[in-house]
Structures are given as C-alpha cells and as structure tokens.
Amino acid sequence: MTDPTPAPDTVNDDKPALRGADLIAAKVKLLPDKPGVYRMLGAEAEVLYVGKARSLKKRVASYTKLGGHSNRIMRMISLTRSMEFVVTETETESLLLEANLIKQLKPKFNVLLRDDKSFANILIATDHPAPQIVKHRGAHKRKGHYFGPFASAGAVNRTINTLQKAFLLRTCTDSFYENRSRPCLLHQIKRCAAPCVGLVTDEEYAELVSEATDFLKGNNSKMQGDLSREMEQAATDLDFEKAAALRDRIRALTFVQGTQDINPGTVTNADVFAIQCTGGQACVQAFFFRAGQNWGNHAFYPKHSADDTPTDILSAFLAQFYESREAPQLILLSEKIIEADLLAEALTIRAERKVEVHTPQRGEKRDLVQHALMNAREALGRHLSESVAQKKLMRQLADKAGMETPPNRIEVYDNSHISGTNAVGGMIVAGEEGFRKNQYRKFNIKSEDLAPGDDFGMMREVLTRRFSRLLKEDQPGSDTWPDLIVIDGGAGQLSAAREAMEETGIDIGPDTETGQIMLISVAKGRREDAQGKKRTDRTMGATGEQFFVPGKAPFTLPPRDPVLYYLQRLRDEAHRYAIGSHRARRKQQLSSSPLDEIEGVGGKRKRALLLHFGSAKAVSRAKAEDLAAVEGISQSLARRIYDHFHGGS
Numbered sequence: 001m002t003d004p005t006p007a008p009d010t011v012n013d014d015k016p017a018l019r020g021a022d023l024i025a026a027k028v029k030l031l032p033d034k035p036g037v038y039r040m041l042g043a044e045a046e047v048l049y050v051g052k053a054r055s056l057k058k059r060v061a062s063y064t065k066l067g068g069h070s071n072r073i074m075r076m077i078s079l080t081r082s083m084e085f086v087v088t089e090t091e092t093e094s095l096l097l098e099a100n101l102i103k104q105l106k107p108k109f110n111v112l113l114r115d116d117k118s119f120a121n122i123l124i125a126t127d128h129p130a131p132q133i134v135k136h137r138g139a140h141k142r143k144g145h146y147f148g149p150f151a152s153a154g155a156v157n158r159t160i161n162t163l164q165k166a167f168l169l170r171t172c173t174d175s176f177y178e179n180r181s182r183p184c185l186l187h188q189i190k191r192c193a194a195p196c197v198g199l200v201t202d203e204e205y206a207e208l209v210s211e212a213t214d215f216l217k218g219n220n221s222k223m224q225g226d227l228s229r230e231m232e233q234a235a236t237d238l239d240f241e242k243a244a245a246l247r248d249r250i251r252a253l254t255f256v257q258g259t260q261d262i263n264p265g266t267v268t269n270a271d272v273f274a275i276q277c278t279g280g281q282a283c284v285q286a287f288f289f290r291a292g293q294n295w296g297n298h299a300f301y302p303k304h305s306a307d308d309t310p311t312d313i314l315s316a317f318l319a320q321f322y323e324s325r326e327a328p329q330l331i332l333l334s335e336k337i338i339e340a341d342l343l344a345e346a347l348t349i350r351a352e353r354k355v356e357v358h359t360p361q362r363g364e365k366r367d368l369v370q371h372a373l374m375n376a377r378e379a380l381g382r383h384l385s386e387s388v389a390q391k392k393l394m395r396q397l398a399d400k401a402g403m404e405t406p407p408n409r410i411e412v413y414d415n416s417h418i419s420g421t422n423a424v425g426g427m428i429v430a431g432e433e434g435f436r437k438n439q440y441r442k443f444n445i446k447s448e449d450l451a452p453g454d455d456f457g458m459m460r461e462v463l464t465r466r467f468s469r470l471l472k473e474d475q476p477g478s479d480t481w482p483d484l485i486v487i488d489g490g491a492g493q494l495s496a497a498r499e500a501m502e503e504t505g506i507d508i509g510p511d512t513e514t515g516q517i518m519l520i521s522v523a524k525g526r527r528e529d530a531q532g533k534k535r536t537d538r539t540m541g542a543t544g545e546q547f548f549v550p551g552k553a554p555f556t557l558p559p560r561d562p563v564l565y566y567l568q569r570l571r572d573e574a575h576r577y578a579i580g581s582h583r584a585r586r587k588q589q590l591s592s593s594p595l596d597e598i599e600g601v602g603g604k605r606k607r608a609l610l611l612h613f614g615s616a617k618a619v620s621r622a623k624a625e626d627l628a629a630v631e632g633i634s635q636s637l638a639r640r641i642y643d644h645f646h647g648g649s
Contacts, residue, residue: 020078025064027083031057035091037098040109041082044475049076049109050101052094056085072305076109092346095339099319106479111316112303119288119298119325120156121148124169124213129202130177130195131209133160133169140326147216149288149325151296159295161191165248167212168193168200175607190248216291266364267330268292274334274372275314276380280306282313283383285376286321287368290328297372299379301433311335315343322347331357332365334373390432396563397484401549403510403518407483408432412574413497414488415458416582417445424585425462426578429482430570441466442581456496459487463500471505476515483517488571490523494548497521508550521548522571595619598644605632609641620645 018026036056040049053059063069063077088094102110123136125144135156140146150156163169170177170192172184177196186192193200193208200208231246272287282304287297300321304313315337327347336359337343347355360366394406410430417423423445429436443462450457463485474480485501487493498508498519509516523546545564546554557564594616595606612630613619619627619641627638 017081019081021064021066023080024060024077024083027085028057028061028064031060031085032087033057034087035089035094036085036087037094037101038086039084039101039105039107040076040080041084042079043081045082046475046478047105047107048079049107050098050105052091052098054091054094056087070305070307072109072307091342092349095319095342095346096323096350099323102316103320103323109305111305111308111313113300113317113320119149119151120153121146121150122156122160122163122216123147124209124216128174128177130170130205132174132177133163133167133171133212135160145213145216146326147290148295151286151288151298155296163212163215164191167208167215169208169212170195172196175603190245267332267368269328270330270332270365270368271328272332272368272372273314273318274369274376275310275317276373276376277310277313278380279384281380281384281387282308282310283376283380284314284317285372285379287372287375289368297375299376299383301380301383311337315339318343319346322350327351327355329353329355331355332369333357333359334369334376335359387432390434393562393566394432397566400547400557400563401484401510401518401520402552403484405483407518409479409482410484410486410570411482412486412488412570413459413462414571414574414578415445415455415462416575416578417453417458418582418586421452422582422586423450423458424578424581425458426574426581427462427466428570428574428577430573435573440577442577444585455489456492459489459493459496460500463497464504467501467504467506481515481517485517485519486567486570486574487519487521488574489521490546491521491548491554494519494521494550498550519550520567522546522567523548594645595641598641600637600640605637608632 033055035052035054037050037052038056038060039047040051042048051059060083063073069077086097088097102112106112118137121136121140123134123142123144123146125132125134125142127143131144135153136142136146148156150159160171164171164186168191171186172192180196183194183197183199184192187194187199193205195202195205231243234240234243234246267289268291270289272289274285276283276285282302284300284302285297286300288295300317302313302317304316314333314335318331318333318337327350331344331347333340337357340357340359344355344357347357358365360369391406398404398406408431412428412430413425415423415425425443425445427441427443429439443465445458445461447457447461450461470481485497487497501508501517501519507516508519510518545568546556547567548554557567595601595609601609608630609619609627610616613622622642624635624638624642627633627641628635630638633641
C-alpha cells in the first residue's frame with residue numbers, strides 16, 4: 001500500500017510543511033494495524049531509513065514519543081520530511097521486503113552490508129549428456145547441482161582439482177568436448193574419464209557424477225568403504241590397472257576430507273556467524289561448512305551507528321546476507337537475536353525446506369561458534385589498526401592535495417588502447433577501507449570523431465559520461481560521489497578532465513563539505529635502469545612523480561613519503577584495471593567472426609561452415625551452390641550468406 005496522503009509540503013500553501021515527529025504523528029492516523037514496511041524520506045526525497053513492523057500503526061507511532069530514543073534515532077526523526085508505506089500479508093513478507101529495499105536503497109540510518117561479494121560455488125551442470133564440473137558465480141540459471149558457498153576462489157579451485165582426481169569428471173567446455181577425437185591431457189594425468197571419446201560408457205560416467213554429487217552433499221560415509229572393496233576385488237581378479245585407479249581415487253577422497261582446519265563431526269551443512277564490536281565498529285565472521293567440511297571463512301564489516309547493539313547489527317546483517325543467497329539447513333550464531341524464529345521462517349519459505357537458526361550453548365556447535373568469535377575478534381583488531389593508519393594517510397593526502405577534509409571516496413581514471421583501437425577507460429574506487437572492487441567501472445570509448453590515440457579526448461568522454469549519469473542518479477555529496485579524482489597523466493590530462501567536469505556542471509575545488517570535488521593528476525616520473533639510462537616503464541624505481549593540482553604549481557613528494565607510495569598504488573591499480581579491460585575487449589574482437597553478423601547463422605551452423613571450408617575467409621569466397629552443400633544450410637540461407645559477403649540485397 002502506498003501512502004495515500006499528499007506530500008506534506010503541498011497540503012496547504014498557507015501552512016508550514018510538517019516535519020519530524022509532527023509529520024510522523026499525522027501519518028500514524030492513516031495507518032492500519034497490519035504488518036508492513038515503512039520508509040522515512042529526507043528533504044531531497046532521499047531514503048533515510050527502511051524498517052519493518054508487525055503493526056505499522058504501533059511501530060510508526062513509537063517515533064512520535066519525545067523520549068527513549070538514541071541520538072541516531074532522534075536525528076533521523078528530525079530529518080524526516082515524508083514517509084512511504086507498503087502493507088504485507090505477514091511479518092515474514094515484511095522481513096524479506098525490508099532486506100531487499102535496504103540492499104537496493106542503502107539508507108543512511110540502516111545497518112548496511114557493505115561487502116556484498118558474490119561467493120563462488122561448485123556446479124555440476126546437468127544440461128549435457130556428460131555433466132561438467134565447474135566453478136560458478138552469480139545467479140543459479142544453469143541447470144545442475146550447486147554446492148557452496150566457498151569463501152575464496154582458491155578453495156573452489158583446490159576442491160575441484162581434488163574432485164577431478166577422485167571422480168574423474170570433465171571440466172572442459174561443451175564445444176571443446178564435441179570436437180575431441182582423442183583423449184586430452186587431463187585423461188592422461190588421471191583427472192578425467194574421457195567420456196568425449198567413449199573410454200567410459202554413459203552409465204559408468206553417470207555413476208561417477210552420482211558419487212560426486214553424493215560426496216558434495218555429505219553422503220560419503222560408505223563411499224570409501226565401497227571403493228576399498230572394489231579395489232580389493234580388482235586386485236584379486238588381477239586387474240591391477242583398475243585397482244591402481246581406485247587407489248588413486250581413495251587417496252584423493254582422503255585428502256579432501258583431511259586437509260581442512262576444522263572438520264566438525266556432528267555438523268554437515270551449516271553457516272556459522274560470530275560478531276565482535278569494539279571502538280564503534282563491528283566485524284561479523286562467517287564460516288561455511290558443507291558436506292562436513294570447512295569451506296572457508298570471510299570477515300564482514302557492516303556499516304552501522306555507534307549506538308547499535310551487536311544483536312541489532314547481526315539481525316540486520318543476516319537478513320541482507322541471505323537476501324540473494326540460499327541458506328543451509330542450520331545457521332549458528334554467537335548472539336541470540338530477537339527475530340530468530342521469524343528469520344528461520346522467512347528462509348524456510350525461500351529455500352522451500354526447513355532452515356533452523358540457533359545460538360548453541362554447549363557441545364561441538366558451541367565450539368564452532370567460539371572459534372568464529374575468536375577469528376572475529378582478531379580480524380576486528382587488525383581492521384582497526386589498519387583503519388587508524390589509513391585515516392592518518394587520508395589526512396596526509398588531504399594536506400598534500402590542499403583539501404579541506406580527508407576524502408571518503410577516491411576515484412582514479414586511466415585509459416588503455418593500441419593506436420586508438422579497442423580503447424577503454426577504467427575507473428577504480430578507493431576509500432579508508434581500501435579498494436572497493438565491486439564499484440570499479442569500465443567505459444568503452446564510443447566517440448567516432450576522436451583521432452587515434454587522443455588520450456585527452458578519451459578522458460573527456462569518460463568523465464562526461466560518468467558525471468552526466470551520476471547527476472541523473474544521485475544527489476551531490478552522497479556516498480556515490482567522489483571527494484577526490486586522480487588522473488593518470490600530466491598537465492594536459494588534468495586540463496581535459498577539468499574542462500569535462502566543468503562543462504557537466506561539476507564544481508572543482510578543495511572544499512568537499514560544500515560538494516566540491518578535488519582533482520589531481522599523477523605524471524610518471526623518470527626512472528633509471530641498472531646502467532643509469534632514463535626509463536618511463538613501471539618496473540624501475542621512481543625518481544620523482546610529478547603531481548598537478550588546479551591552481552597550483554606542479555610538485556613532487558619525497559621518495560619515501562607514504563602519500564607518494566599510496567598515489568602510486570592507486571595509479572598502478574587503475575592502470576592494471578584499464579589494461580585488463582582493454583585486453584578483454586581486444587580478445588573478444590579477435591574471437592568474433594564475420595559469420596556472427598549474419599541472421600540465421602548460429603553456433604551450430606557457423607561450426608559446420610568453418611569445418612567445411614576451413615576459415616571464415618574461405619566461406620566469404622564460396623559460391624552460393626557450395627554453401628548450400630553444407631549440412632544445415634538451406635538454399636535461401638546460402639544465398640543470404642553469399643549476399644552478405646558480396647554486397648547483395
């Protein structure tokens with residue numbers, strides 16, 4: 001239900017607009033005694049807070065009381081200029097909707113999950129007669145069995161590597177599989193059963209897939225015993241090659257079961273969360289256990305207010321964490337949250353199976369939570385130490401750049417191209433917490449009137465596109481707006497960047513509190529090799545980068561200045577990202593074919609044409625009659641292909 005009342009500042013031009021507690025009190029009169037979600041909005045219609053309620057009327061009415069609120073809540077109430085409401089059927093629906101809105105809108109006064117990374121999974125894809133085992137990120141759109149999450153890509157790669165040895169499943173792409181005439185190297189090193197060339201029957205390969213699936217589900221209690229008996233029988237039958245293969249599989253299974261730091265005996269599939277709060281910051285340490293094995297851990301540092309309790313932070317964190325992830329059967333917590341039953345009910349509905357949320361008091365489950373809590377405590381200690389050093393570095397950077405206040409968000413830009421071809425602009429983002437890789441962006445240079453290699457024009461295009469879009473999507477001064485922009489280049493690049501930003505209407509200057517954005521460019525310094533020759537590549541030691549700031553003379557920093565080292569890191573990371581994006585675009589262009597542009601020629605027909613003629617160039621020279629002789633190519637399609645290459649209509 002959207003709030004039916006008009007905006008408060010348009011009710012009556014003769015009366016002052018309602019705000020704060022008075023506005024909220026006026027809204028309460030129209031609210032039902034039903035579950036739902038409410039949003040508090042500020043003067044610029046920005047969302048300040050998203051909350052849920054079992055009863056909208058009672059929950060929103062609590063904000064009209066003058067006492068009993070923390071300073072954060074009092075400030076939020078005072079900034080409120082409007083409210084919006086959605087009524088739900090159940091409180092469970094309101095919990096799910098609240099988590100979704102918080103993730104989308106990122107309100108200022110909510111606890112926010114800042115590190116919303118996509119964890120890797122293992123996928124056994126069943127959309128092919130010979131299922132493939134691969135590492136997978138993102139939505140579960142492909143048909144198959146998904147296992148995860150793994151806390152790191154390295155853990156996934158190591159597990160897949162071991163599972164290949166144990167179950168001999170293929171990891172190759174479908175196109176590679178279809179074009180094999182003899183076994184590949186993986187079969188020769190005993191990591192694939194080679195179903196592509198029929199060295200294993202479909203039934204035998206399906207049995208291997210079933211065993212791998214059971215193992216990853218945790219149903220592995222009798223698997224090694226069965227394999228041991230098969231090995232003994234093969235040895236008795238003097239089939240020593242089969243016995244050796246079974247022996248290698250048993251060793252691989254033993255390895256994957258025994259290489260984890262902690263392997264619980266009574267917990268098969270569970271996520272363990274522990275929270276530690278110190279110095280106004282919180283760390284949530286998450287451990288993932290699947291198939292009775294430790295699949296890694298990850299530390300999160302949610303954004304919250306100083307007066308939020310550990311229980312409140314953990315409760316809000318969990319709702320957002322599972323908003324786009326599938327929950328296991330069991331979730332273990334270090335703190336008993338008030339809405340544990342409601343969270344379990346919501347996750348059960350989403351997963352379509354029972355999910356339990358517990359705070360264990362004894363036994364092995366309690367030990368797992370204590371281990372996670374110890375890691376949370378140590379991780380937060382390291383994070384606080386790094387934060388202090390980073391804050392000091394940001395203050396020093398602000399002083400060197402002439403800024404009024406330390407920057408909260410730094411954006412660094414660089415271009416990459418080869419003589420103007422496949423030109424790409426890269427933007428990286430950094431702050432007190434380090435690089436924010438989920439906010440990196442690339443810009444494919446689109447201007448057709450740029451001269452090849454016009455770096456200044458490329459920079460103008462990138463910044464114009466970036467800030468034109470930012471002006472449409474967000475208000476200046478918000479978290480998505482940078483305080484400092486660093487350009488890789490000299491005075492010319494700085495001038496091009498400044499012109500682009502001023503033309504877009506961006507205010508350049510050192511006072512970030514008034515919405516100004518500071519600009520600084522970094523020109524590569526002279527570098528010397530072992531013979532003393534001057535170099536400009538990035539592998540030599542720097543003898544002095546030059547820095548350019550609008551309105552100031554160029555300056556250098558002492559060789560051991562931490563600000564110099566930090567700016568070099570920013571520039572080199574932007575360079576790495578821009579080059580990587582350029583190479584990916586170039587590789588995509590090189591792998592493209594003129595056949596891709598012809599309507600009706602898909603992957604299968606393109607493959608048939610290339611196999612028949614040998615190359616796309618040979619296809620372009622073929623007669624229509626020869627094209628029609630290829631399997632799958634009709635007379636009309638052959639004429640269309642011929643006309644495409646010979647200018648026919």
